Amino acid sequence: NAGVTQTPKFRILKIGQSMTLQCTQDMNHNYMYWYRQDPGMGLKLIYYSVGAGITDKGEVPNGYNVSRSTTEDFPLRLELAAPSQTSVYFCASSYVGNREDGYTFGSGTRLTVV
């Protein structure tokens, strides 16, 4: 059971480039999330999804897009990368109604925009 898998683990982008951060889970979780972690700032919610075909903005959505065509996959798209998007990105998932279990997190993607 792989849990939540994120790729890549590290990436360097030039300003203005685009990329997609991949996230897949094999636990049949309904809910999936994208967070970014900046030093000293904790984790901030970018986007989340409550099921295939349904996505919604979190606290810091600007500069990002998501899609959820299947239960398993929840990719995060960065368009026109900016230095402010340098961060560590975490994907997570949870099973609806199992709030007490919290989230299962991926291992993160460290992104640097230069």
Added chain:
Amino acid sequence: AQTVTQSQPEMSVQEAETVTLSCTYDTSENNYYLFWYKQPPSRQMILVIRQEAYKQQNATENRFSVNFQKAAKSFSLKISDSQLGDTAMYFCAFMNNYGNEKLTFGTGTRLTIIP
């Protein structure tokens, strides 16, 4: 919106000692969940302990326990007999017991266990 505050950016303690990490939160809700997550240098987020607000008894998981003070909106984590492997960032997090299941995180406390 809920907020979570961790007022101790960094702490250090000698191995085998006990340490307490503080967390306060703000909510108008009566039913919710609180969590402590550990993030070691590997960057992986690991659930340490959880507390349901309607349960008065403080949660305990081996060497980890919480002091949940609902009226004061306080949720501290106590680590007993601290070990070198406890060195990590610790995040306090809040989740409502209704609607979507978004977690709101504090800014974290960096804990160092000194040999």
